[in-house]
Amino acid sequence: MLTAQWLYGISACLILALGLRATLLHTSLLRRIIAINIMGTGVFMMLVIIAYRGPDAVPDPVPHALVLTGIVVAVSATALALALLRRLNTEKADD
Amino acid sequence: MIDLFSSIFMLSGIIFFLAGSIGLLRLPDLYSRLHALTKADNLGLGLLLVGLALHMQQPLFALKLLLIWLAVLAAGSASAHLIAQHARRQEADQ
């Protein structure tokens, strides 16, 4: 096993767990949206490190393509979540 | 010979970088930090890129490096100005 693999692999798991913990513990919805984004980053990192084959080898392109798709979907989901949050705030303000 | 020149450029670039970062960390308030940072790291990056450009085989890459440096220079000074302006506005609000 390469050093980079376990180093980044374990960090990916840590980032995911930290993000999940914050998603569950925060009461502010905006903070939860940020936490879910960080959690998603952990998943992306797992995929990229699975694709990694060492500093001189060509990595597997399939997980890279998946992560690329994931990043764009994550940002659009974040945008939708922020729009929901905004609507929620205006509803609260109207009450 | 080219190696020697490029090494000198790159290492002096790194020294400017570190000077800027240490300034950012040690200086007492935002405005003086800004002062240290914008000068040092832009010049540092410029020197580093000159050193690297001497190694590039294709002139196209060297041109790209120049372009990036110009972008960093222009963006960095404008951003620093905007951040300072923002800080002033915040102070005025309080």
Next chain:
Amino acid sequence: MSEVLFVCVGGLMLSLLLGLVRVLRGPEAGDRMLAIQLIGTTGVGLLMLLSLLLNMSALIDVALILALLAAVAAAAFTGQQREPEND
């Protein structure tokens, strides 16, 4: 030559770390944003060095995007919304 590159990578990582301390410590939002600018510039330099070390010319394009988007981030940080007109 590779020794020089090694020293440069080390110096830039140190610079990145110093910027990181400022991002974490603040105290004002402006200080953090300024440190983000430093991390951006350091990142540009680091990407150039990595493109040589890892033999990937595409990282130069990444550096270009990083340089441009750092300015967008600063603009987004300082942009002020107008007060809603009819509310």
Next chain:
Amino acid sequence: MNIISLYLVDILLVISLLSLAWASLTTADARRSVILFMAFGLVLALVWARLLAPDVALAEAAIGAGLSGALLLAAIGEQPGSSINVNTDHSEDVQDSNRSVVVTWTITGLCAALAIILAWTLLQTFDNVNNKATAQAVSENLTDSGVSNPVTAVLLNFRAYDTLLELAVLLSAVLGIFSLGGIRSPYQLAGPVFDGLARWLVPVLMLTAGYLLWVGAHAPGGAFQAGATLAAAAVVLRLAGHHNIGLPQGKSLHIIMTIGVGLFLLVGLSMLALGRSFLDYPPALAGTLILVIETAAMISIAATLVLAFLGGRPQMQKHKPC
């Protein structure tokens, strides 16, 4: 020598990443959390570059370090009570305010257990030698794909279904945003410095988008990165206080929102009509078809991201733009 310097880079990058994630998740202030998240995205782009994923690094540099931050900052600007002083709004953000210590520690423990199980499974995966099949399949069929960048080949040819459906997801996100509320209030007109910045930054971003789209066929780049860069250009115009940011109105807006999915579907169906299977391009035409689809996808992706930043459907213009 290279290996040692790479170890150094690895360790410092991981430390930066973890400390920024921790700080962003635990700080009391929401605005500070967003700024730390932006720094996190910046370091993440470096991590992807280090892990030999330049396509991902490009997307992260455009989206993670720039656009997500802009989106979140715009959302923060609108949070109730934030217009006067953003730093006093602590009460809502303290994470453990009304939860018992037991709940907090149970959740922390469960998350730690999850991390350990995941890490153990992941480390097992690395030792498995049989996970090279997909990489081999890609490199064997690359010559038939019409492009020489393997990631673009996977996205637009081998797994084109994924990308088609992704564009559909983007479209539905925009429709959701449209149904939830109106456009955010515009920004104050920029001062001379910001105006000067926008004057060169916007055209350079647009040029870079075109470059990334073109280069995507044989080097890292492509529709996603180009779309995000193009969107950044419009976001800068919006931040500089312009009303007219290049988005068309009415019917034309609907066209650029749907052109990505629409054209993709059209190409897929015409393959069906030609007696091939859905989205199976003939190798001779593949390069051209991919470029056409990518151009359309770039336009739709950029439109989606800009509309997400605006926060709703742009109203019809009442007066002429000055």
